[in-house]
Amino acid sequence: APPVGRRGFAGAAASKVVKTLQAEIKHEEEQYEQAKEIKAFLKKSDFKLVEKDGDVNMMLEKSLGGDRLVRIEWQLTSPF
Numbered sequence: 001a002p003p004v005g006r007r008g009f010a011g012a013a014a015s016k017v018v019k020t021l022q023a024e025i026k027h028e029e030e031q032y033e034q035a036k037e038i039k040a041f042l043k044k045s046d047f048k049l050v051e052k053d054g055d056v057n058m059m060l061e062k063s064l065g066g067d068r069l070v071r072i073e074w075q076l077t078s079p080f
Contacts, residue, residue, distance in 0.1 A: 047072075 042049060047060040047070075059073040 038049070041047075045062070047062045049058070050061055051058045056076040057073065058076065059071055061072075062070045064070060
């Protein structure tokens with residue numbers, strides 16, 4: 001079994017990491033703003049951006065009238 005002091009340090013370090021990550025998530029949620037280029041494109045076009053929180057799948061959709069629909073789908077990938 002690991003020494004008690006060592007387990008306490010790991011617990012304190014893990015707690016600090018959790019607090020830091022929670023603060024970063026909160027900041028991103030409060031400060032997120034869509035890029036101005038994307039905003040401008042969506043404003044000028046008939047496409048709508050379809051995305052779900054936490055999902056890597058995204059798409060642009062545009063109706064061509066009737067039952068015709070243009071859909072451009074892609075998937076975000078991690079840079080790591």
